[in-house]
Amino acid sequence: MNKLLEISNLSVVIAEDERVLVNDVSFAIEPGEAVGVVGESGSGKTLSALSILGLLARGLKIGSGEVKFQGDNLIQASDETLRKIRGNEIAMIYQDPMTALNPVMKLGDQLLEVLNSHENSIAKPREHVLEGLAAVGIPDPKRAFESYPHEFSGGMRQRVMIAMSLLLSPKLLIADEPTTALDVTIQRQILALVAKERRRRNMSMLWITHDLGVVANLVDRVIVMYAGRIVEVGTVKEIFNSPKHPYTVGLLASLPAADSSKDKLASIPGVPPKPWQVGDSCAFSPRCWKSEENCRSKRPELSDRSASAVACFFPEGSSR
Amino acid sequence: MKTVREKTWINYYFKSTSGIVGLFLVSVMITLSIVSAFSLAPIDPLEQNPISALQGPNSTYWFGTDQFGRDIFSRSIDGMRRSLSVAILSVSIAALVGVFLGVIGGLFGGWIDNIVVRSSDVIFAFPAILLALAIVNSLGNSWIDTSIAIAIVYTPIFIRVARGPVLTVKEMDYVKSVRVLGFSTPRILIRHLMPNVFAPIVVQIALSLSWAILTESGLSFLGLGTQPPDASLGLMVSEAQPLAAFAWWALAFPSIFITVVVVGLNLVGDGLRDALDPARRSSG
């Protein structure tokens, strides 16, 4: 099986004191497959994604593990090898469109920069960029080319970012909550846009979000993270129809349903622990309605590291 | 969150190497100045000894002698005493006046603030040396006159440093709401102001002291500060000019003294800045 991306036992720690932020994360993405990673802030989902391209902030580092892209371990790759992959074979878009673009550089130049940084066979770079801008729904690509980021709204800037990431037809697109900072109508447009592009190019995608609802029509498989670890993995259907981990159940319950007559949204009481504070126990147990002695004294491991798994002693659908 | 005994800024200060080194250097200089102030130097800085003229550093004359046979070590510490005195006096005046004006301006706003800011801009418009020069020219050469001149030059920066936090505190939502409730203005402002204003002022004092020493020695180099035969670091450098080729010690030691105390004060300023910064992170 030729997995496009294979992450094994990845851990991310604070450089200074080795406090763990992401703990033993493993998953894989097939070519053409879209995977969603869902979790609250602090769950480690963003950090896991940033680790792939080696974009962790100063002060953080990869503690252990492997990130294999098409067989090569990116963590051990040379700076130059990694650079050639970034923006080229793996591209990433980020959460805050207001700060993700260089404020003093024209948009056109920033887009061309991608093409100039990598060897490619695009005969007419400027045209290619203009086409890319049009494809993401920018109304006047020529004008946008000559404009600066501050002249555009958040939604527009995010479209530009998407265009920028797709210029060299990457095999994998990593999206870190790109719609969180935008309002709902724009969100839908962006999601539709990305979904369309993905299908068109048969591109793999890793989509990070805290909102389970977002991934429903977007991805094939879902990974649920909590306090720095993976707690459940499954297809979209499995996760939505028969969630196994109590946390996943809670997440689903907190989604506003279109036909719901409830005026209050259910939420899970309590707050997630910091990943490094979780000892030998289930991280979710303080908030879990099923929790027992066992849960507090032993850490549940993922039932198996394959397509569908859960890390719980008492998953839904089992005897309890 | 577990409770930890609150460390004061002094604890943090001693965590920074630069702070410690700086404090050490400055203390050495202060001690030497005190030695001089009480005339405890082994040799009288003014005593001339033509026979011993232009000797290199040796056991009697630790820093060597100048063309009049005067002991450069004693003159150096005497000069340091003068420079420090001028620096301390001038910065004290500048800080007191500047902070007062800055706080008044920030507090009352309106035309008072306008005058304060405009006046400080006017003084800011001049390079320090030039202004000090002009003022000393009018006032006179004594160390008090020099101190006043330097004080005037460095007052605006204290105005600016004090005014900023006052304006910020005034706008704090908490302060606004509490004022609405009728708490007396002075009380609120003192409680919220003091901590915010304290840090930048203390850091600025250390920095201004270092600038004041550079300005004072610059002035005496130009012949506008301490007059011969009294010793002043800048004057000594000026006097050493014709000798420097064959009596390097006459130039070197006063220069090193100035450099050391300025470096020390800057390091102290850095240490203070790191210790007092709420983020508690050093810039490195």
Add this chain to the structure above:
Amino acid sequence: MRFFNRIATVLTTLFGISIFVFIVLRVIPGDTITSSLGIETGVLTPEQIQSLREYYGIDKPLIGQYLSWITSFLSGDLGFSYSTGAPVWELTKPALLVTTQLALFGTILGVMMGVAVGMFSARKPGSARDFAGQFFGLLALAIPGFVLSTTIVTVMANRFQYFPNGYEYMTPVEDLSMNLQQMLFPSLVLGIAVAAPVMRTTRSALLETVDKDFVRTAYGKGVKPRIVRLRHVLRNSLIPIVTMTGIQFGYLLGGAVIVEKIFALPGMGRQILDAINKREYATVQSSIMVFAILFVTINIVTDWVYRKVDPRIK
């Protein structure tokens, strides 16, 4: 509209400056001026003496004196120099050129050195190279200009027998090669003084920018590191660097006093110094006023440069 506001502020400041200069330099009792006018005016013609009287507003009340001076100044009459009989403006023009050239060279050198060392330090914050860079910055700040100058003069003149400043000063037009040689060391000394704050500013600006999201985006696109550092990090750190440069240039105009004296450059600083020593009040007063005007002008120019550098500022 903002433009007019700016002009108004500038004019108010200049006005304040003129008053300030007037006060500072008139702490001397008026008698001193009149008496020296009597004694030392040997070289001046009667018309010039009368003009000087106007300039000083002698025999008028204080306000009258001020107005007298300001009107003279604004109409181009900067007074006369007792010793040479020349109008101060004639003396000031060439001196101004010398000082401006010096300040310009010094600033350019200083910015080049400062930004280079700042970039060098910021690459690996907290490392040995960072420490070295900051240490040099500290030394550059702490060693007084007059010490550095004196040392250079001693070493160059005595050890290496090379001292272009020992010869008569040449303007660039007269003898470019000599002029540049004469400007070399003084510019270097001033440059070192400028480099210190510029380095600090550069370093902290770079460190702040490097953590910004768009830098991460640039790396994430696979842009070559050198280009990220220049086009993304440095370009966005420019504003504080430009501010600092403007400030330093202004200070150099005044701080050049000492360097001009040691290297025998006939600039404004030396002019003022000599005038003070010779009690040429008119020269001192006018020269300082000229300085202040220059300083304010530089601030305006710095502002203008901002607008070019950052397209966000309208």
